[in-house]
Structures are given as structure tokens and as C-alpha cells.
Amino acid sequence: MSGHSKWATTKHKKAALDAKRGKLFAKLIKNIEVAARTGGPDPEGNPTLYDAIFKAKKQSVPNENIDRARKRGGGLEAGGADWQTIMYEGYAPGGVAVLIECLTDNRNRAASEVRVALTRNGGSLADPGSVSYMFNRKGVVIVPKNGLSEDDVLMAVLDAGAEEVNDLGDSFEIVSEAGDLVPVRKALQDSGIDYDSAESSFLPTMSVPLDEEGAKKVFRLIDALDDSDDVQNVWANFDVSDEIMEKLEA
Numbered sequence: 503m504s505g506h507s508k509w510a511t512t513k514h515k516k517a518a519l520d521a522k523r524g525k526l527f528a529k530l531i532k533n534i535e536v537a538a539r540t541g542g543p544d545p546e547g548n549p550t551l552y553d554a555i556f557k558a559k560k561q562s563v564p565n566e567n568i569d570r571a572r573k574r575g576g577g578l579e580a581g582g583a584d585w586q587t588i589m590y591e592g593y594a595p596g597g598v599a600v601l602i603e604c605l606t607d608n609r610n611r612a613a614s615e616v617r618v619a620l621t622r623n624g625g626s627l628a629d630p631g632s633v634s635y636m637f638n639r640k641g642v643v644i645v646p647k648n649g650l651s652e653d654d655v656l657m658a659v660l661d662a663g664a665e666e667v668n669d670l671g672d673s674f675e676i677v678s679e680a681g682d683l684v685p686v687r688k689a690l691q692d693s694g695i696d697y698d699s700a701e702s703s704f705l706p707t708m709s710v711p712l713d714e715e716g717a718k719k720v721f722r723l724i725d726a727l728d729d730s731d732d733v734q735n736v737w738a739n740f741d742v743s744d745e746i747m748e749k750l751e752a
Contacts, residue, residue: 543576641683
């Protein structure tokens with residue numbers, strides 16, 4: 503799991519800098535709109551919206567875009583789309599299990615784009631339930647090190663429900679039950695510890711180790727899925743060693 507977490511963290515850092523920034527902004531805005539529609543437009547009373555706004559600000563999405571999305575989703579402003587969440591399951595090369603979360607206003611388009619991205623990159627769609635049992639929904643908070651030790655972070659969040667703290671190199675990953683995500687996030691804030699993101703995620707219960715060639719194929723498939731405007735998140739149960747990650751990043 504650590505290899506996957508490090509890859510995801512690296513990918514998010516690069517996403518803020520590369521040519522896909524506009525696409526990343528659109529996905530973050532969509533998250534805000536859906537969170538506001540589901541739980542109301544007040545972030546103080548809607549933790550999911552609070553975290554979606556926080557993540558968008560961390561990626562430098564303009565405040566006016568964030569506010570418009572919040573109002574659209576909350577019914578305070580016209581123009582909100584009828585977004586639907588759909589989860590697809592599939593396999594990547596090497597037998598790696600993949601969960602694909604879509605947020606779309608066109609189910610047929612989303613299904614087609616997911617299927618094409620999988621089949622063109624050596625993967626395949628799977629029947630519902632055939633992959634999801636290999637993942638657990640968890641709360642995941644990413645904390646940049648900034649001079650912090652693992653013990654500093656652990657002491658801040660242990661009583662809030664944190665299950666583990668993983669060292670990802672430049673940051674720490676705090677894992678909790680999904681229902682403890684907000685208490686963990688608040689515990690960090692109360693301790694004055696900055697964090698990059700706090701969100702509900704799917705973490706694998708078992709992992710498939712990949713060599714360099716296998717990792718390239720899986721990353722290529724996930725990038726193809728991410729290119730779809732309808733795809734919000736992709737989770738996969740692969741593990742890649744630090745040495746291979748360094749080679750691929752170079």
C-alpha cells in the first residue's frame with residue numbers, strides 16, 4: 503500500500519503544475535458542487551464540503567470559482583448540473599484491481615470512456631462486486647513533514663481515532679475509519695498542524711507487487727482514466743518499491 507500512497511501523493515503534486523491543471527480544477531469544483539448539494543452550502547455544518555473547499559484552495563483554485571460552485575450546489579445560484587456518482591470496477595495489467603469513481607451528468611458517456619481507457623491500455627471492466635471487496639473505505643489525511651516527526655503527528659491524532667501513520671517521504675499519511683476523518687482533521691487543526699488534504703478514500707486490503715515494466719503499464723492506464731472529465735478518483739491495489747518509484751519519477 504505504501505508504494506501506491508507515495509505514487510498518489512507524487513501524482514497530486516505534479517497535477518498542480520502540469521498542463522492538466524484546468525482539468526484538475528474542474529474536478530475539484532465538481533466535488534464542491536456535489537458536496538454542497540448533498541449536505542448544504544454551509545461548510546461549517548457540512549464537513550465534506552469543508553474538506554472539498556480546503557483541497558481546492560490548496561491547489562490554488564480561485565476563491566470566486568469555489569464560491570460559485572458552493573452556491574450552485576446549494577441551490578443559491580442557478581446552473582448546477584445533475585451530477586451522479588457511479589463506481590466501476592476493473593483490472594489493470596498484471597491482475598491489479600482498480601476502482602474507478604465517476605461523477606457525471608451522462609452515464610453512457612462515462613461508461614464508454616472508462617471502458618475505452620481500460621481496453622486500450624491492457625485492462626478490462628469487471629462485474630460489480632468482483633473487485634470492491636479488496637478495498638476498505640478509510641479516512642486519509644496527508645500531512646507535509648515541515649520538520650514534524652512521526653511521533654508529533656501520532657500524538658496529535660491518536661485519541662481522535664487514527665489507526666496508523668505512514669511515512670511517505672515528504673509527508674505523512676494518517677489512516678482512520680471513514681467516520682473518524684473529521685475528528686482526526688480537527689485534532690490536527692487544534693494542534694496547529696498543517697495538512698494538505700483530508701478525504702474519504704479506498705485503500706486496498708491486499709497488494710500486487712509490480713516491477714518497473716508492470717508499474718509503467720498500470721500508471722499509463724490510470725493516467726488514461728484520469729484524462730476523462732467524468733472520472734474523479736482511481737484506486738488500485740498495487741505496490742511499487744521506492745527504487746522503482748525513483749526510476750519512474752526520474
